[in-house]
Amino acid sequence: MRGLDLDYMAGLVPVILGYVPKTMAMASVAMVLALLLAALLAIVRVLKLPVIDQFVAVFISFFRGTPLLVQLFLFYYGLPQLMPTLSKIDGVTAAIIGLTLHFSAYMAESIRAAILGVDRSQWEAAESIGMTRAQMLRRIILPQAARIAAPTLMNYYIDVIKSTSLAFTLGVTEMMGAAQKEAAGSFLYLEAFLVVAVIYWLLVEALSFVQRALERNMQKAFAR
Amino acid sequence: MTTDCHISIAGLTKRFGTNTVLNDINLNLTPGERVAIIGPSGTGKSTLLRCLNFLDRPDAARITIGDLSVDAASATRAEILALRRRTGFVFQNYALFANKTARQNITEGLVTVRGWSRSKADARADEVLASIGLTDKADSYPAALSGGQQQRIGIGRAMALDGDLLLFDEPTSALDPEWVGEVLDLIRQIADGRQTMLIVTHEMQFAREIADRVVFMEGGRIVEQGPPAQIFDAPEDERTRAFLRRVTAGNGNAEG
Incomplete structure (x- = not known):
């Protein structure tokens, strides 16, 4: 078993991030x-x-x-x-x-x-x-x-x-499509899909944070 | 305000399934007349009011307000809207719009239904808020108001539309005792302005004070009606006497 190719992953992050606007x-x-x-x-x-x-x-x-x-x-x-x-x-x-x-x-x-x-x-x-x-x-x-x-x-x-x-x-070719293409070229499937998974995860976490803030705000309204 | 609008309810019948809740009700109101409806719970008093503006659709009735006459059997959506626009309704549970402030509750009908400009409606709302003594609560949402304040806004909302007939459906029944007085005072103030009104109430003393005529209902029918002194002091029908005995034996609450 070999370790993860961290340099490859680091290089992939900006590539996948570039597709975040398209996905969003x-x-x-x-x-x-x-x-x-x-x-x-x-x-x-x-x-x-x-x-x-x-x-x-x-x-x-x-x-x-x-x-x-x-x-x-x-x-x-x-x-x-x-x-x-x-x-x-x-x-x-x-x-x-x-x-x-x-x-x-x-x-x-x-x-x-x-x-x-x-x-x-x-x-x-x-x-x-x-x-x-x-x-x-x-x-x-x-x-x-x-x-x-x-x-x-x-x-x-x-x-x-x-x-x-x-x-x-x-x-x-959105985030997942980009990851797929990258992986097909490098054969580093684990690295590529790990990167895309983490980026989805962070994206959703950021939104959940916004969601909780909005909900707190909504509870306050109508009770002035 | 005084209207010169005669109101007549003829042959009003309402059934829920096989149960006839209102049986051939006939009632006329002269302009400025204040009529109180009393009677045991479950006797159709509230249903009668709700039928008058088609919150509950009567199975049969001809309802006439001035030059507007609606037959329940053939009433169109437009006729029902027209009828509602000439009546104001005060709910037992206030039913204020939860997503609107006190002032917006009053302006909503003026702007959306009457097509008034926002500024004209706001000016009218401020007058109404002043007359119900809630100017300082104009921007409060219902959730932040006491029951008494909410009901006063509910009355203000109905008043603002300047209908020919105000309907009060047990306006104090849901209130904590401490708020009943302020709401009755407000209704008394409106009654003094000779607004034509029909009020279903369990407050016998209040009915005696403000009403020109008291109607006693039981079992979906009008049993007896007349001036307050006659109904309360010299009722003719045994059922009226029995009801009043029950009510006065308790603490003025007619439940039961």
């Missing part, structure tokens, strides 16, 4: 889109809008019921067979779409639970002053639901960041 950009775009979609899906479910509600239920069931990797392959390699225009989509776009759909299904369920967690009296008070349903949701219910859902949604963001590593299977 993919994750953040997917997160924002997924949040918007999830909020819409959750509202459809809470209001039990006829017909659409059934579609949304099936959508959520599918994207929670199948692995993300399978979904990504289905979009990137499978769908162009049906719709040839899709073959022009690059790996980054496909990964963002896949992550968005996948995580929107999970987050829709969290947001739905959070909306249902807002006290019944808040809906009634909003009704009593003559608000429309859209006004109630936007002004009263969603702001309170956001507070309830925030910790869970932050966890999903962390999950999205880690899941971007699957984009390398679509030929995208």
Whole structure:
């Protein structure tokens, strides 16, 4: 057994760090889109809008019921067979779409639970002053639901960041893809994957720190 | 404020499943009239108020406020909104918007529903806050207010919208005894302004003081109604007498 090639690892760190912005950009775009979609899906479910509600239920069931990797392959390699225009989509776009759909299904369920967690009296008070349903949701219910859902949604963001590593299977060179390429050239797999693992870990730890600070801050609000 | 808006409730019936909670209720209010509803718990008093602005949808009713007349059987969403915009509702548990300050609770309906400018709504809210004596709490969130303060804001929120009818659903029942007085004082002040109001209450002495007319309900029906002196001192129906005996035998609390 030989020791780790520390010099190689030290040299690899800046290379992988160079891909952090790309990973974070993919994750953040997917997160924002997924949040918007999830909020819409959750509202459809809470209001039990006829017909659409059934579609949304099936959508959520599918994207929670199948692995993300399978979904990504289905979009990137499978769908162009049906719709040839899709073959022009690059790996980054496909990964963002896949992550968005996948995580929107999970987050829709969290947001739905959070909306249902807002006290019944808040809906009634909003009704009593003559608000429309859209006004109630936007002004009263969603702001309170956001507070309830925030910790869970932050966890999903962390999950999205880690899941971007699957984009390398679509030929995208992000942190994981870069590590893979480096390892393939040097045959130093352990070193390369160790470096990428530690960088993911530090990234997530930094975010968890921010998350805890935000949560402390949120507990303070509404109690002035 | 005085409105010249007649209010009529005709044939109001509400069922929960097979249980008929309100059975053919008919009630008219003249402009500026203050009507108190009393009766045993579980007799449909709160449900009656909640049916008037469709928080609970009546199975049958024609509700008329001035020139607006809504039939429960065919009520559209627009008609229900219109009805709610002409009534103010004060909840037993205050139901202040938890994500809004005291002032924002008052301005919310003015800005979002009425379409007022922020500055006009703020000016109106400051007037209301002054009249309910909570100017210094304008920027407090509900969680930082006492029950009595929250209920006064709840009343202010309903007042600010200047509806033709104010509905009070047991406004002091959830309060610690120490806060009941300040809330009753505020309602008395509003009643003195001849605001048309319908108030469900367990505070018999209070009902006697502020009401022009007292309605006694039992089993989902109006049993007897009349001026406070008649209902409290010379009730005609045996059920009214039995209820008042029970209430006065206790400490003024009609639960049971």
